[in-house]
Amino acid sequence: MDRGVAEVCDDALLTIGAFAARARLSAKALRLYDRLGLLTPAHVDESTGYRYYRAGQVERARLVALLRRLDMPLARIAEVVHADGDRAAALLDVYWADVEARVAGQRTLVDYLRGRLTERDSDVYGNFVVETVDVPEQVVISETRHLLAHELPAWIGASLGRLEEAARVCGGVTAAPFVAYHSDVSAESDGPAESCVPVADEAAARAWSERRGRAWQTRVRVEPAGRLAYTRITKAQVEYPQILAAFGAVEEWIAAQGLTVTGPCREVYFADWDAAGPEDPVCDVAFPVR
Structure with missing residues (x-):
């Protein structure tokens, strides 16, 4: 033409x-x-x-x-259509990565629910490998909050970021950060949950807490040496309520081994969360045992 x-x-x-x-x-x-x-x-x-x-x-x-x-929300479509070619394509990639992460997590949840509905929970738990590891005594700086399940992901990222920044004046981070659950966190129950970062210098940590810790509701405590029973999960499996299958698997294994839980269950974050893909291992679901 x-x-x-x-x-x-x-x-x-x-x-x-x-x-x-x-x-x-x-x-x-x-x-x-x-x-x-x-x-x-x-x-x-x-x-x-x-x-x-x-x-x-x-x-x-x-x-x-x-x-x-693609089931893209209209607000995100607006971002895409108002961007130039490369930027628009990058926004599409980010959205689709989120979709794949959600679907991967939902796949795990479907398997878990199928086991619950057919009363074959053990079939689901069999997908998780449970092991034990001995951990040394650790000095940790921590931040505690009462919150519901939907508030948890944002708070975990923010609180661990604050604590890792604070660790610079506490001798540095000495081990993987973790989140301990002192009571159930769900759609109805608000915990509390405690974000923890192990640090090298207890005296410096206590001095830091005196200066600034109260504003963040933080404290310094010594985590005793002990043994953890744990299973390693992917980034997709961390999503609630999919992660419940991992907790159930570890609890069943502990009971089968005749062990006793000695402290709050926890999620140990050992990998770079932002750099990890949906199927990359990022977290250990663990219980202290004896």
Whole structure:
């Protein structure tokens, strides 16, 4: 087609009905996209309120429709369609990585629920390898909160970040950070949970706590030496409630071995969370035992 003719065609105004047919969308969807700023009409008649679109907007309309087929929320679609090519593709990649992580976690949850529904929990727990490890006495700085399950991920990341920063003046981090659960954290129960970072210098840690710790509700304590029964899980499996299967597997193993739980269960975060993929091991679900 002659370039001049193409430009004229792209510049032509179409009624919302004609444009909807060409874009293979409903008029209702176009009105919604307009309200959200995803696809604004080229012209709105002031007297009638009728919307008109240019033929050149069809590509944007179809892009929005395709992104919706990925179940992408409209707010995130707005980010994609308003970005340039490389940035838009990067935003799509981030969204899809989130989807894959969610699906991987849901797959684990389905297996767990299937076992619960058929009263074959042991079949599910058999997917986890449980081992023991001896850990030395540790000085830890910690932060405690009462919170529900949906609040937990954000708080864990933020609190461990604060404590790891504080560890710089406490002789440095000496072992993997962990989160101890002193009571159940769920949709109805608020714990508390305690974020812990092992540090090298107890005196420096106590001095730091006196200076700043109270503002963060932190404390310094000595974690006794002991043995942990644990299973290693992936980033996808950390998602609640999928992680419950890992806790159940360790508890069943402890009972089968005739061991006794001696302290609060915990999640030990030994890997770089941000750099890990959904199937990368990042966490040990553990119970102190004797």
